[in-house]
Amino acid sequence: ETGVTQTPRHLVMGMTNKKSLKCEQHLGHNAMYWYKQSAKKPLELMFVYSLEERVENNSVPSRFSPECPNSSHLFLHLHTLQPEDSALYLCASSQVARTAYEQYFGPGTRLTVT
Protein backbone atom coordinates (compact mmCIF):
# COMPACT_ATOMS: atom_id res chain seq x y z
CA GLU A 1 0.00 0.00 0.00
CA THR A 2 1.99 3.01 1.24
CA GLY A 3 5.49 1.54 1.42
CA VAL A 4 5.64 1.31 5.23
CA THR A 5 5.29 -2.11 6.76
CA GLN A 6 4.99 -3.12 10.40
CA THR A 7 5.33 -6.47 12.09
CA PRO A 8 3.71 -8.04 13.92
CA ARG A 9 0.22 -6.76 13.21
CA HIS A 10 -1.09 -8.06 16.52
CA LEU A 11 0.79 -8.78 19.74
CA VAL A 12 -0.38 -10.00 23.11
CA MET A 13 2.21 -9.95 25.86
CA GLY A 14 2.40 -10.27 29.60
CA MET A 15 3.82 -7.56 31.80
CA THR A 16 7.08 -9.45 32.30
CA ASN A 17 7.70 -10.21 28.62
CA LYS A 18 10.17 -8.56 26.29
CA LYS A 19 9.13 -8.05 22.70
CA SER A 20 10.00 -5.82 19.76
CA LEU A 21 7.95 -4.06 17.13
CA LYS A 22 9.48 -3.66 13.70
CA CYS A 23 8.91 -1.02 11.06
CA GLU A 24 10.38 -0.88 7.58
CA GLN A 25 9.97 1.80 4.94
CA HIS A 26 10.73 1.33 1.27
CA LEU A 27 10.30 4.96 0.26
CA GLY A 28 13.83 6.29 0.64
CA HIS A 29 12.74 8.63 3.42
CA ASN A 30 15.13 10.11 5.97
CA ALA A 31 12.78 10.42 8.94
CA MET A 32 10.84 7.81 10.89
CA TYR A 33 8.36 8.09 13.73
CA TRP A 34 6.65 6.03 16.41
CA TYR A 35 3.13 6.97 17.49
CA LYS A 36 0.78 5.58 20.10
CA GLN A 37 -2.92 5.57 19.24
CA SER A 38 -5.30 5.03 22.15
CA ALA A 39 -9.06 5.22 21.97
CA LYS A 40 -10.50 8.73 22.35
CA LYS A 41 -7.08 10.32 22.85
CA PRO A 42 -4.96 12.39 20.49
CA LEU A 43 -2.43 10.50 18.49
CA GLU A 44 0.72 10.65 20.62
CA LEU A 45 4.06 11.16 18.95
CA MET A 46 6.60 9.08 20.88
CA PHE A 47 9.88 9.27 19.00
CA VAL A 48 11.31 10.93 15.91
CA TYR A 49 14.39 9.74 14.11
CA SER A 50 16.16 11.74 11.42
CA LEU A 51 18.98 10.05 9.53
CA GLU A 52 19.13 7.37 12.22
CA GLU A 53 19.56 9.92 14.98
CA ARG A 54 16.85 10.37 17.59
CA VAL A 55 15.75 13.99 17.40
CA GLU A 56 12.67 13.86 19.57
CA ASN A 57 11.62 11.87 22.62
CA ASN A 58 8.32 12.99 24.05
CA SER A 59 8.60 11.95 27.70
CA VAL A 60 8.10 8.32 26.87
CA PRO A 61 8.65 5.85 29.75
CA SER A 62 11.91 3.93 29.60
CA ARG A 63 10.05 0.64 29.20
CA PHE A 64 9.80 1.73 25.53
CA SER A 65 13.19 1.71 23.85
CA PRO A 66 13.50 2.70 20.19
CA GLU A 67 16.27 1.65 17.87
CA CYS A 68 17.02 2.87 14.37
CA PRO A 69 19.85 0.81 12.84
CA ASN A 70 19.49 2.49 9.43
CA SER A 71 17.20 4.91 7.69
CA SER A 72 14.90 2.14 6.48
CA HIS A 73 14.30 0.31 9.75
CA LEU A 74 12.90 1.31 13.08
CA PHE A 75 12.31 -0.88 16.12
CA LEU A 76 10.45 -0.36 19.34
CA HIS A 77 11.69 -2.64 22.11
CA LEU A 78 9.18 -3.32 24.84
CA HIS A 79 9.80 -4.61 28.37
CA THR A 80 7.84 -4.73 31.62
CA LEU A 81 4.87 -3.00 30.05
CA GLN A 82 1.70 -2.01 31.87
CA PRO A 83 -1.91 -2.72 30.84
CA GLU A 84 -2.36 0.98 30.02
CA ASP A 85 0.26 0.56 27.32
CA SER A 86 -2.25 -1.45 25.29
CA ALA A 87 -2.86 0.54 22.12
CA LEU A 88 -2.24 0.68 18.39
CA TYR A 89 1.38 1.57 17.70
CA LEU A 90 1.90 3.31 14.40
CA CYS A 91 5.10 3.81 12.52
CA ALA A 92 5.45 6.54 9.91
CA SER A 93 8.11 7.96 7.65
CA SER A 94 8.63 11.19 5.77
CA GLN A 95 11.14 12.77 3.44
CA VAL A 96 12.43 15.08 6.14
CA ALA A 97 11.67 15.20 9.86
CA ARG A 98 9.05 17.56 11.26
CA THR A 99 8.30 19.61 8.17
CA ALA A 100 5.39 19.95 5.82
CA TYR A 101 6.31 16.76 4.04
CA GLU A 102 3.58 14.18 4.07
CA GLN A 103 3.92 11.34 6.52
CA TYR A 104 3.36 7.83 5.28
CA PHE A 105 1.94 5.52 7.91
CA GLY A 106 2.22 1.81 8.42
CA PRO A 107 -0.78 -0.37 9.29
CA GLY A 108 0.11 -0.42 12.96
CA THR A 109 0.68 -3.09 15.58
CA ARG A 110 -2.26 -3.76 17.89
CA LEU A 111 -0.64 -4.37 21.27
CA THR A 112 -2.47 -5.92 24.20
CA VAL A 113 -0.72 -6.13 27.56
CA THR A 114 -2.23 -8.66 29.95
Add this chain to the structure above:
Amino acid sequence: AQTVTQSQPEMSVQEAETVTLSCTYDTSESDYYLFWYKQPPSRQMILVIRQEAYKQQNATENRFSVNFQKAAKSFSLKISDSQLGDAAMYFCAYCGNKLVFGAGTILRVKS
Protein backbone atom coordinates in the same frame (compact mmCIF):
# COMPACT_ATOMS: atom_id res chain seq x y z
CA ALA B 1 2.82 24.31 23.70
CA GLN B 2 0.89 23.64 20.56
CA THR B 3 -2.44 21.84 20.87
CA VAL B 4 -4.97 20.55 18.37
CA THR B 5 -8.61 20.13 19.30
CA GLN B 6 -11.22 18.17 17.41
CA SER B 7 -14.44 18.82 19.28
CA GLN B 8 -16.56 16.27 17.44
CA PRO B 9 -15.82 12.69 18.52
CA GLU B 10 -18.30 11.35 15.95
CA MET B 11 -20.18 12.71 12.94
CA SER B 12 -22.70 11.17 10.57
CA VAL B 13 -23.59 12.15 7.04
CA GLN B 14 -25.99 10.85 4.45
CA GLU B 15 -24.45 9.58 1.25
CA ALA B 16 -24.13 12.37 -1.35
CA GLU B 17 -24.51 15.06 1.32
CA THR B 18 -21.88 17.46 2.63
CA VAL B 19 -20.25 17.30 6.05
CA THR B 20 -17.80 19.57 7.86
CA LEU B 21 -15.33 18.35 10.46
CA SER B 22 -14.00 20.92 12.91
CA CYS B 23 -10.46 21.49 14.06
CA THR B 24 -8.98 24.28 16.13
CA TYR B 25 -5.41 24.68 17.22
CA ASP B 26 -3.34 26.83 19.49
CA THR B 27 0.09 28.15 18.62
CA SER B 28 2.26 31.23 18.87
CA GLU B 29 4.12 30.37 15.69
CA SER B 30 3.41 32.20 12.47
CA ASP B 31 4.84 29.66 10.06
CA TYR B 32 3.37 26.19 10.12
CA TYR B 33 1.40 23.62 8.18
CA LEU B 34 -1.89 21.91 8.81
CA PHE B 35 -3.03 18.51 7.64
CA TRP B 36 -6.05 16.28 7.58
CA TYR B 37 -5.36 12.56 7.67
CA LYS B 38 -7.87 9.77 7.07
CA GLN B 39 -7.70 6.40 8.80
CA PRO B 40 -10.21 3.92 7.33
CA PRO B 41 -11.19 0.94 9.49
CA SER B 42 -8.30 -1.53 9.67
CA ARG B 43 -6.39 0.36 7.01
CA GLN B 44 -3.44 2.67 6.92
CA MET B 45 -3.65 6.36 7.65
CA ILE B 46 -3.29 8.51 4.55
CA LEU B 47 -3.00 12.21 3.89
CA VAL B 48 -6.19 13.88 2.67
CA ILE B 49 -5.20 17.51 2.35
CA ARG B 50 -2.53 19.99 3.39
CA GLN B 51 -2.58 23.73 4.04
CA GLU B 52 0.37 26.09 4.36
CA ALA B 53 -0.29 28.80 6.94
CA TYR B 54 1.21 31.52 4.77
CA LYS B 55 -1.32 30.83 2.01
CA GLN B 56 -4.64 32.60 2.30
CA GLN B 57 -6.28 30.46 -0.34
CA ASN B 58 -8.03 27.41 1.05
CA ALA B 59 -6.66 24.08 -0.14
CA THR B 60 -8.91 21.79 -2.17
CA GLU B 61 -8.47 18.22 -3.29
CA ASN B 62 -11.37 16.92 -5.37
CA ARG B 63 -14.34 16.55 -2.98
CA PHE B 64 -12.26 17.65 0.00
CA SER B 65 -11.71 21.29 0.88
CA VAL B 66 -10.68 23.22 3.95
CA ASN B 67 -11.83 26.42 5.57
CA PHE B 68 -8.65 27.88 7.00
CA GLN B 69 -9.15 30.83 9.34
CA LYS B 70 -5.69 31.77 10.55
CA ALA B 71 -6.76 34.50 12.95
CA ALA B 72 -9.31 32.20 14.55
CA LYS B 73 -6.86 29.27 14.44
CA SER B 74 -9.50 27.14 12.80
CA PHE B 75 -9.00 24.50 10.12
CA SER B 76 -12.18 22.66 9.20
CA LEU B 77 -12.53 19.95 6.56
CA LYS B 78 -15.49 19.89 4.21
CA ILE B 79 -16.37 16.70 2.38
CA SER B 80 -18.79 17.18 -0.49
CA ASP B 81 -20.88 14.46 -2.15
CA SER B 82 -20.01 12.03 0.66
CA GLN B 83 -19.36 8.45 -0.34
CA LEU B 84 -19.43 5.23 1.65
CA GLY B 85 -15.66 5.02 1.26
CA ASP B 86 -15.28 8.27 3.17
CA ALA B 87 -16.22 6.49 6.40
CA ALA B 88 -13.12 6.65 8.57
CA MET B 89 -11.43 8.34 11.50
CA TYR B 90 -10.18 11.78 10.49
CA PHE B 91 -7.24 13.39 12.24
CA CYS B 92 -6.30 17.03 12.14
CA ALA B 93 -2.57 17.66 12.55
CA TYR B 94 -0.37 20.69 13.12
CA CYS B 95 3.24 20.82 11.99
CA GLY B 96 5.43 23.67 13.13
CA ASN B 97 8.19 23.38 15.66
CA LYS B 98 6.27 20.37 16.92
CA LEU B 99 4.11 17.81 15.22
CA VAL B 100 0.78 17.48 17.02
CA PHE B 101 -2.33 15.48 16.18
CA GLY B 102 -5.90 15.89 17.37
CA ALA B 103 -7.96 13.12 18.99
CA GLY B 104 -9.78 12.32 15.78
CA THR B 105 -13.37 12.40 14.54
CA ILE B 106 -15.15 9.22 13.48
CA LEU B 107 -17.18 9.87 10.34
CA ARG B 108 -20.04 7.50 9.54
CA VAL B 109 -21.66 7.60 6.13
CA LYS B 110 -25.26 6.39 5.84
CA SER B 111 -26.60 4.91 2.62
